[in-house]
Amino acid sequence: MTDASLPPLNQGTAQADGLMLPPGTVAPQQRRRARRYFTLSFLACLFLALWLLTDFVLPDANKAALSARPAPAPSLIMTNWHEMAPMHRRNRTVTMKKNDSLAALLTREGIGPIAADAALDTLQQVFDPRGLKPGQKVRIFTEWPQDSDPDSQIGRFAGFDLIPSPRQRIILRRTGHLTFDIIDQNRPLSDRYFVADALITSSVYEAARSSGMAPSLVVDMIRLFSFNIDFQRDIREGDQLEVLYSRRFDGGNQLAEEGDILYAALTNRGKRHAYWRLEHDDGNAAFYDETGKSVQRLLMKTPVDGARLSSRFGMRRHPILGYTRLHRGLDFAAPTGTPIYAAGNGVIEKVTRSREYGRFIRLQHSNGYETVYAHLSRFARGLKANAKVRQGQIIGFVGMSGLATGPHLHYEVLHYGKPVNPRTLDLPPGRKLDENGLVALQTAIAGAQKRISSLAARDNTLRSLPRRSRASLSERQAAPSRFAVPTARP
Ligand SMILES: [Zn+2]
Numbered sequence: 148m149t150d151a152s153l154p155p156l157n158q159g160t161a162q163a164d165g166l167m168l169p170p171g172t173v174a175p176q177q178r179r180r181a182r183r184y185f186t187l188s189f190l191a192c193l194f195l196a197l198w199l200l201t202d203f204v205l206p207d208a209n210k211a212a213l214s215a216r217p218a219p220a221p222s223l224i225m226t227n228w229h230e231m232a233p234m235h236r237r238n239r240t241v242t243m244k245k246n247d248s249l250a251a252l253l254t255r256e257g258i259g260p261i262a263a264d265a266a267l268d269t270l271q272q273v274f275d276p277r278g279l280k281p282g283q284k285v286r287i288f289t290e291w292p293q294d295s296d297p298d299s300q301i302g303r304f305a306g307f308d309l310i311p312s313p314r315q316r317i318i319l320r321r322t323g324h325l326t327f328d329i330i331d332q333n334r335p336l337s338d339r340y341f342v343a344d345a346l347i348t349s350s351v352y353e354a355a356r357s358s359g360m361a362p363s364l365v366v367d368m369i370r371l372f373s374f375n376i377d378f379q380r381d382i383r384e385g386d387q388l389e390v391l392y393s394r395r396f397d398g399g400n401q402l403a404e405e406g407d408i409l410y411a412a413l414t415n416r417g418k419r420h421a422y423w424r425l426e427h428d429d430g431n432a433a434f435y436d437e438t439g440k441s442v443q444r445l446l447m448k449t450p451v452d453g454a455r456l457s458s459r460f461g462m463r464r465h466p467i468l469g470y471t472r473l474h475r476g477l478d479f480a481a482p483t484g485t486p487i488y489a490a491g492n493g494v495i496e497k498v499t500r501s502r503e504y505g506r507f508i509r510l511q512h513s514n515g516y517e518t519v520y521a522h523l524s525r526f527a528r529g530l531k532a533n534a535k536v537r538q539g540q541i542i543g544f545v546g547m548s549g550l551a552t553g554p555h556l557h558y559e560v561l562h563y564g565k566p567v568n569p570r571t572l573d574l575p576p577g578r579k580l581d582e583n584g585l586v587a588l589q590t591a592i593a594g595a596q597k598r599i600s601s602l603a604a605r606d607n608t609l610r611s612l613p614r615r616s617r618a619s620l621s622e623r624q625a626a627p628s629r630f631a632v633p634t635a636r637p
Contacts, residue, residue: 234291235290236290236291238287238289240286241255243279243284248276249270249276250263253287258287259304262304265325265327269326274311274331278311279309283309286307286308286309288306290321291303303321306318306327307319313395314333314403316334317329318330336397336404337395341360341602342389343360343388343389345358345387347382347383347384351378351382355368361394363405366452368390371408372420373449376415376420387412387414388412391408391595392407392409407432409424409598410423422435435580437588439580439588440576440577440580441577441578441579443538443577444491444575445512445575446574447490449479450520451488451558452485452486455479457479458555459474460474460477460566466552467550475559476560476566478556479545479556481545481555482545482554483546484524484544484546485545486544488538488541489518489536489539491510491518491538492512493535495533495534495536495542496509496532497509497532498526498532500548500549501549503550504519504521505521505523505547505551506521506524506526506549507519507522508530517564518558518560521557522546522547522554523545524546525546527540560572
């Protein structure tokens with residue numbers, strides 16, 4: 148490279164800088180520059196004033212909706228558009244961030260503060276945006292007069308819509324100059340049914356997931372079986388799982404939320420455990436076997452998922468203290484942060500810490516039972532003494548606080564103050580259905596059977612495809628995709 152290829156640094160910068168030239172020669176240039184600065188700042192102020200006082204969306208934030216062509220002079224958008232119909236519309240979906248607010252989001256999207264305030268004031272008449280969570284999607288609309296070219300103009304803020312919960316849609320619509328109206332819409336959802344039918348090769352969780360069930364439903368299902376099946380000891384390769392469950396879809400065929408398990412059966416070493424969901428008049432639902440006995444017991448067998456039993460109940464040498472004494476509970480090894488569930492309905496007796504147990508919780512249940520959860524890394528938020536907890540509610544997370552050599556849950560069951568072995572505990576059976584309940588249960592069983600048969604019949608029509616396994620067959624049926632539904636279902 149030669150010097151000639153470089154830009155002529157010296158002359159250019161020195162002159163533009165102005166400092167190195169004699170005073171007399173500078174004046175005309177400075178005047179020109181001052182004029183240029185004045186013009187630019189005037190335009191900038193004008194633009195800012197327009198943004199503040201009116202309601203168009205800043206072109207920068209609206210990049211997605213606009214082409215690369217230069218924005219026109221602001222005067223073009225000063226017309227009172229609301230008096231001119233019809234309009235072009237475009238929308239852009241944005242997502243709320245952590246510690247975000249709707250107001251901040253609108254500002255980021257280039258919507259002027261006066262228009263944003265007017266919009267939020269209207270919104271607040273029916274909906275409090277402070278309840279929105281990170282990840283919430285907001286669809287923002289921008290509009291243009293129809294006889295104009297949207298690509299050559301800056302759009303005007305026309306409102307937004309959002310779905311704060313599966314059954315609710317909020318639509319904020321512009322009606323005039325800085326006026327909006329709000330529609331609080333009920334989204335009707337429809338249930339569709341799916342069957343997960345899988346052979347267990349590694350774990351119940353894996354089998355259920357691979358046949359298309361959402362993680363939240365799989366956890367519900369495991370909890371359901373956990374009253375009668377010990378997942379660490381009892382599950383064998385070749386066990387069979389069959390689950391009928393629902394998912395809820397909106398009018399546009401989009402998955403709005405996961406539904407319920409209606410029936411779940413696990414054939415474990417030749418023995419079939421089958422339960423049906425029954426909704427009670429009070430709106431609560433429970434699962435029953437075919438004789439009408441509730442599957443839920445006073446306490447769950449294992450108050451933590453996916454854990455490995457690492458120390459049994461009974462006399463043992465303490466790993467840290469060194470001497471032999473009674474191990475008053477069970478230890479479940481699990482990664483730090485694994486959720487811990489309340490084993491039964493009850494009241495929080497203690498949420499505290501001690502030298503030996505670290506962070507621990509003691510719950511009081513009916514029939515003289517208490518449960519203890521120790522070595523927690525943290526408690527669930529808002530947990531207070533004397534508060535009620537539901538069975539299966541997350542109360543804390545696995546850790547190694549106190550005297551512990553690794554992350555695990557130390558779990559105790561006390562019966563009238565005396566430690567008992569949670570594994571061999573003979574808990575009082577769940578409640579039994581009365582006559583009316585049994586009739587309702589028979590209806591639920593027949594309904595579930597009918598749905599499974601009709602789904603299987605649909606499956607048979609698909610049999611021209613090579614059949615790999617039962618699990619893969621239901622995969623096509625139950626795991627269509629994350630959110631889109633490929634086929635209509637009865
Ligand atoms: Zn222990």
